[in-house]
Amino acid sequence: MRQTRAAVPTWREAPAEAESAGHRFLLRSGMIRQLAAGVFTYLPLGFRVLTKISAVIREELNHAGAQEMLMPALQPAELWQASGRYEVYGSELIRLKDRHNREFALGPTHEEVITSLIKQEISSYRQLPVAFYQIQTKFRDERRPRSGLLRGREFLMMDAYSFHDGYPSLDTFYEIMHDAYERIFTRCGLEYRGVEADAGAIGGQGGSHEFIVLSDIGEDTIAVCGSCGYAANLEKAEVGLCQNRGEEDWSHEDKKPASSFIKTILYNADGQAAAVLVRGDREVNEIKVKQALGVQELRLAEEQEITAWTGTASGFSGPVGLAIPLLVDQEVACMSEGIAGANEEDIHLRGVRPGRDFSLERTGDYRNAVDGDACPCCNGVLTLQRGIEIGHIFKLGDKYTSAFNAEVLQADGQILTPVMGCYGIGVSRLMAAVAEQCHDEYGLIWPEEIAPFRVHIIPVTSKDALQMQTAEKLYQDLSGLGVEVLLDDRDERPGVKFNDADLFGIPWRIVVGKGVTEGRVEVRRRGTEQADSLPVDEAVRLVAFLTEPTAK
Amino acid sequence: MRQTRAAVPTWREAPAEAESAGHRFLLRSGMIRQLAAGVFTYLPLGFRVLTKISAVIREELNHAGAQEMLMPALQPAELWQASGRYEVYGSELIRLKDRHNREFALGPTHEEVITSLIKQEISSYRQLPVAFYQIQTKFRDERRPRSGLLRGREFLMMDAYSFHDGYPSLDTFYEIMHDAYERIFTRCGLEYRGVEADAGAIGGQGGSHEFIVLSDIGEDTIAVCGSCGYAANLEKAEVGLCQNRGEEDWSHEDKKPASSFIKTILYNADGQAAAVLVRGDREVNEIKVKQALGVQELRLAEEQEITAWTGTASGFSGPVGLAIPLLVDQEVACMSEGIAGANEEDIHLRGVRPGRDFSLERTGDYRNAVDGDACPCCNGVLTLQRGIEIGHIFKLGDKYTSAFNAEVLQADGQILTPVMGCYGIGVSRLMAAVAEQCHDEYGLIWPEEIAPFRVHIIPVTSKDALQMQTAEKLYQDLSGLGVEVLLDDRDERPGVKFNDADLFGIPWRIVVGKGVTEGRVEVRRRGTEQADSLPVDEAVRLVAFLTEPTAK
Known part of the structure; x- marks a missing residue:
């Protein structure tokens, strides 16, 4: 793609309210723009990242055996009354009335919709297990939207739901999803932890894991053992047995700690x-x-x-x-x-x-863990870390299937209430989490699989015909090989081009400069110091090789 | 994909309120389900169709030079007040208040959002022309939602917007989009007409075309000349000069026509x-x-x-x-x-x-055209036809750019207000229009490019091990060749399987029946009587050849 068409002008500075580095770079590079508090537009480069993250999620969930579908955002209030969440959800749930004065909610999640669908469509144990997912826009009226895409009021989410004839089947599928999540986050280039979590307000019995991207700006706290790998969020983290600390010094009566x-x-x-x-x-x-x-x-x-x-x-x-x-x-x-x-x-x-x-x-054990507590598994030392929750999986049991009387007939003619799992990934939040983890002082550094483009071609001097021709040839050749290339075809000074390229964070860069008179161009990897001067054709071959999708 | 995982049970009958054949078949085949009036869930098969239509649209619009992006559904009321449409749009515009009592609209269209973005981001004539599009969920509180996906309250739409330094550029891009629309609708297998239209409430100057799928259940009327090809919607259709009809018979004073x-x-x-x-x-x-x-x-x-x-x-x-x-x-x-x-x-x-x-x-000329009127172009005869509007393109001029003061600097330092075009396709409506046009009495007949799968493999007798093995082998072989295959792996009677296959309307069908003892299977095309008995390997080769994506 040509940069004159794909990109909007970058910003020298981010607005003061952009408090995290990732958010500042997403704004400055022209990936996103804010329309209202917690409500964002994805510009072409940012939209490409969102699309690539979605593609990774789709591949892994299809592989796990879940089926993609699409449910509506407009949800009749009666569904939420049936589950008892219409009141519980409070003012985070966006409510509206249609022209006939019927009440609707804008879906922040879809347990009610999918369970009422399953009740309608599934009548026999032979139709179980089933698993559905969607990648769809969600609405939550956060009290304080913050950090850009991290906590928005309108955001893109993957939510999946599975139904089973009992816990053995749910447990198996839960593990499959847990593995799929690990592959998704690894492919997205994230440093993350899967931790034990509490099922919380969504109301589960039996198990829940969160996936936390380590980041100082995160709102979540997790406790991690440096010895055995135990990890749990603070709500859930157990504290190992305490050692008796012995007698204390009571001599100073006044100022007791x-x-x-x-x-x-x-x-x-x-x-x-x-x-x-x-x-x-x-x-x-x-x-x-x-x-x-x-x-x-x-x-x-x-x-x-x-x-x-x-x-x-x-x-x-x-x-x-x-x-x-x-x-x-x-x-x-x-x-x-x-x-x-x-x-x-x-x-x-x-x-x-x-x-x-x-x-x-x-x-x-009735308290929150603190730094230095004993690990409940190995008696090692727990450390508290901040992080961003990007995924959550739950065993919901029969909370929703019971509320909606979603029953099926068993082989013996008995009635069974299926148990249910639900699984979420914040797609736009994942994009923000990557931006928080993957940047340097100059801009973003996108991991390969989710970069908006794989290669960025930059002719140094726009007035130099040979440089422009060579850049164009590289663009055509690589595009012809199926590589996603962004060509900086703007009439701008070199400094402007390089600054923008650093902001965009495309993994591979081919710089077409003075060396072109000897038929050579420079291949660089964003985020490293390494730069190789190569003949043009060799550069094409190398970059095409390097950007082959990795085997999965 | 295996049918036990992909599909929900089909219905023998559609509910009485499903008044059109296409809507009945979309429901009966389990492609969609209604959640509330005008609000639908897309089940896996239906979602695949929606995805394929979107892919065709993306290909053609990318080719036309438009950039994909994504704008939010939540739009601050101030934007709609700035354009003057907050009142005009009436109760079709879904309004809501957030927890801080700020007013929002749920976007039925995005002229306001994109124009305010352009005002922010584009400052020079050198950045023009630009064209953006999105495929995004829209909301319109229709007074009477009808015919399923045809007139919904929540629906998937492609909306594109282009900005230009003057009419010559807009006119050129408008033609490019007109051609892209023709390719999109042709690839989706539709019989349609591009007709002259009135720009209506959206407020344009200078030109507008609608794309109408011919269908008796359509809400639009178009006038078409059988001689010269002139076509326009009824609002716009001119009436040729009348011939003086001469003296009338006034002898019967009582009953005048x-x-x-x-x-x-x-x-x-x-x-x-x-x-x-x-x-x-x-x-x-x-x-x-x-x-x-x-x-x-x-x-x-x-x-x-x-x-x-x-x-x-x-x-x-x-x-x-x-x-x-x-x-x-x-x-x-x-x-x-x-x-x-x-x-x-x-x-x-x-x-x-x-x-x-x-x-x-x-x-x-102040009246609506009627059947038999003279064509305004060639004096041929106009015929009125009913149809479904699936696309609309407009030259909007400066209506929105003026309202938002979206100005750019020209080469000579003068200020210019860009002119704008907008372009819409109802994606979910297109799916419904195809269902109206492409069916027989037994079910849907999807056009190749947008079918949920290309091939449907049906073993006749579930208890026959050889039939099931052969079906499985065909499924593996074709999937391995990249063909999208649905395998009916259910333990059902043959009649049930064939009825469901007719409802689904997948273009190619391989029936694995008794002939399998001689190594032969039957290849059929949905909607035709033709059936060929072929050796298994030959069937694989033929079907793989027939389902190659057509050259564009």
Whole structure:
């Protein structure tokens, strides 16, 4: 393609609100433009990247045995009421009324639509398993859209759904999808981690993994063991057994560190009171608490509940003499003694001894992991890392199939409610994650398989007829061999061309400069210092060879 | 692909509300399913058709020099207010508010978005011409969604936009796009007509063509000359000069045919009164009247206006003595005499003579063409035909570039407002139009280039191991040659398989039946009676040859 047709002018500077390097380069290189907060236009170069990512996803999911289809964005509110999510989803769900005043949601996900379809179309166990996917535009009214494509309000997503006659089949397909995801992200050139995750609001039983691209600007935190490879997101990450830290120095009475305190946090758990005890410098992990208690809903106790349960205001709760269930984090259980609230205003108890002064009956792992914690698998050391979630797979069980009465007949005439898996990849978010990981100070460095073009041909001096002719010949020859080439056919100064080329980040570059009088051009790889001077025909052969699609 | 994975069960009957044959077959064959009125899911087979149509469009538009991109569905209301269409578009425009109460429209089209982008990105005449397109989901809240995909509320559309430094460039590109459209529709196997059209509400100056698929269920009417090939939609179709029909037989005073009457229709044209006179059996063409008067808005006069202008109620207006401008259709001017209202309740005037009793100063072509009218080009005979609009191209001029102040600098330093073209194809509608044209009484008959698969392999007897093995071998061999094959691997009776195959409408069919004991299979073409019995390997070679993509 000729650059005069394909590209819009690049920007010297990104607008101030573009806070991450990847977002700045996507804007500066003219890949994307913002239309409204969290709403973007993909310009031709950016659209090509999006298309290539989609192609990789399609190949791997077709290979996994999923069928592509397309569901609508406009979803009748009744479907969301049937699943109970119309209220739960809150103001992230974009709602509208049609001219007949019927309520619709703009789909942020499609569990309801696919399950109601399956109910209609599938009636026998012999039709299972089935797996469908789509690459489709989703809508979520994020409270604070940020980092460009990373958290948008309109975004491209792949969502897949599978239905099975039981967990053995779901478990097998889940593994197949897990492997497909690994191949997809590897082919997209990402450094990522597949981590154990909590199924969260989508409501699953039985298993969930997230795929996290390591990046300091990410909103997710994962805990990774440097020894055994254990990795989980913070919500899920278990903490290994604590070592008793021995007696502490209590000589300085005044300034005790936060680690000397026992925090008592009160919760309303499905209507019942519960207290969770963690060390003063730790945070309660509510997912763990919820699972330990086996409850549906867990929320911080309100002021009047705290008063009713402890006899005093919030901020002074303590475990001693408290007549509600105490969930004691294992780290607290290991303390020789600590400082705790006394359930009396402005009074703290010192020298509180776990086991003596309150029960350790329900000791367990109830807090978020921190840097340096023991790995739950190998007792190695956990490190916390920031990352961007680009994919998520869930075993949903029968949550949706039950809600929609999607039943099938078994061989023995019995009725069966299929179990379901769902699988998502943020396609536009993946593009943004690549931009965050793959750049240098000058611009983007696209991985081969998803680059907008494989080769960028740059004649140095636009006024030099031989350079322009040679560039044109290279363009024709490589295009003829099926290589995707961008030709910088603009009448611009060399500096402008090279700066733009660095911004675009196309993997291979052929520079047609002075050497052309001796029949030579320069082949460079973006992001490396290496440059080879080669005869024109040899350059064509080399680049055509280097850009062959890699065997899969 | 294996049918057990790709297809959902077919339906014996379509629901009663599916009123056209194409829509019934798309439903029965499991290509699409309705989620809400005018909102559809594309199941795997249907999605493949949609993908193939999109691929044909992409090839031809890339060849025409347009660049693919992707714009958002969520469009800030301010953009629509800037163009003045926020009100004009009425309740077809789906509106919503985000969580911060900002108003958005769900894009039914993208003139506003692309023009505001061009204003931002293009500053010099040297960057023109540019042409962009997208294949993207559109939203229009139709009052009465009908005929399945033909008039949906959420639908897939290709929309392209070009910007030029003047009409010569726009005219050239318009022709290129016209040719691309012809190739697209031909490759999709459609019988269609490119006709002159009115630019209508989208607001163009200078030219517009529609592409109409001939079909009795179409909502559009076109006038076609059997002699010279002139074709135009009814809004635009000119009527050739009328021949004076001579004296009429006035002997039977009682029952005069409608053609003896002169209808006087009153309009409010930009606030001014105007009367249009057509024969009693004709319909006023308001587009022609609007153009003749050179007004922006034309609407039927209201009751009080009629009373004010004629002195009597509606239904009794007549041209004699009427003191407002009279637009006399040429056919009325040719009448020797007629019956007209007298501007007095319950009174009609007989023997009214055009020219004597009212002025013929503003005689012209003000009515819709009818079957048998003279062709405006060759005086041949016009025939009216029903059809489905699947594409539309417009020269928009500077309507949007002016509204958005999208200006560029010329070589001489002067400021220029670019002119614009826009070009649309209803992708999902095209799929529906093909289904209307390409079927028989048993099911669909997909044209080669857009069929979901090229070949359908059907073993007759599922219990016959040799038949199943041979079918599997054919499937492997043809797939290995890159042919897209669907294998009916279901355990079903032969009748069920053949009925489903007829519904699906895949062009080539290989039936593996009893002949397989002699190493022979049957090759059939859907929609023909022809069937050839061939040795297995020869069948592979023949079908691989027949399904080679045709040279373009």
